[in-house]
Amino acid sequence: MTTRPVRIALQLQPQHADYRRIRRTAAEAEDLGVDVLFNWDHFFPLDGDPTGRHFECWTMLAAWAESTSRVQLGPLVSCNSYRNPDLLADMARTVDHISEGRLVLGIGSGWFDRDFAEYGYAFTPDGSRLDDLAAALLRIERRWSLLNPAPTRRIPVLIGGAGERKTLPLVARHADIWHCFGEPDVIARKLRVLGEHCAARGRDLAEIEVSTTVTGGPTAPGEPEDLGRRLRDLGVSLFTVGASGPDYDLAPLRRWLKWRDEENS
Template sequence: MSARFKVGAWLMPQHTSVERLRAAWREADRRGVDSIWVWDHFFPLTGDPDGTHFEGWTLLSAMAVETSHAEIGVLVTDHDYRNPDLLADMARTVDHLSGGRLVLGLGAGWIERDYAEYGYEFRSGRERAEALAGYVERVKARLAKLNPPPLRDIPLLIGGDGKRVALRTVARHADAWNTVVWRFEDGNQTLDEWCARTDRDPAEIERTCFLTAPEHLDDVERLVAAGARHIIMQLGDPFDLEPVDRLMSLSRKAAA
């Protein structure tokens, strides 16, 4: 490793309370993480499927006013759940609440139960991925019309690693890309290929990935060598930040 990478904390809003989430994001911000995230689901993904759970964008509004350092975002927003013009307005508002620290994360969704119980049509994976490009264009168009505008050009992060559709959309539209640790290297190579095919400078897209367990810290050196510049640790309640501290230590060593 030869350069510092950014470090994020991804707080899973399941099997927990709002009070514990608030304490976790305040402490993560105090420790100096570069980014803090929640997710966009309606039910827990692990453990009791009917356990406690909270909605991501509402949490993000609170996080915006209770933190001051880290960039914040939803990793990632399912484009099927909200009208794109509405989401642009939500993003602009949260950007103002945070003082210009929002990263807009978008993706094609994948949890069928969320769709079924909340009344959304669950299309095929390819159909959902194909629809994302048009959605992104509408979000950007609405952001350009809002008064007042966002405090900065809100960075767009797209999550997903589908080789034929998702990564093409990343190459054409995104400022950052995210996937899980074990899919990063293969997806990163494919993204470079799409950048070449769409005449996009690959250096313009920040490469990010997330770790789902502390043992994945052993993969950090390999990930950074492969191009990862922002590594995010997923955490569940009780939100032990020790793995994030270790990740920050690895980042400092990489910059030394």
């Protein structure tokens, strides 16, 4: 269905590990040939010991921008509620320059109530947070047009989420990449809805790269030859492997990279 080449991302989840281990794993993933290196925007571990080690998203991305040289990088995803949108635009522009044009701005409305509560952010209803995200995306785009120096190029925007009434219209309007979770039949249904929103805006759905998490997330794990092919047939081209500390097992990543190379050959 898709003509885009397969790309493989690693979400290097910054929980339960010291930073030296995280840095070594990022370097190893780049050496293995991963296309995109993601972290996440949380303040506490999402699983395991809730008081375990954890590090902040954007300061880490700036460090990765210096310590890597080829791989794209970004948050999967930055929570809109945690930062003023104009500030976030400036942060993204700065990391874009540090990395010499390798940043992907992943963004969403946030969901982990502990992050909000302990850091003093109002955990408003889902609809309200999505309305805020809609306004923030316009502010981010405007701020990018005003910054000096400007971003190195049009920074790709990844929007995470699959809400049919509010999130997918934002994807149709703003996103270069749409990241979704779920089994293939769920993604197929959401793609149909996204296609309708794109058509209403006069946009070709094929302009949006479709991304999903294949291990370390809500999707049931599967081997690339099966799960990858089913998702590929739907139009997915960016496949994210999740890895959690403290030890970061990259064996699943290696299998998905092998499959990518076979698919793209």
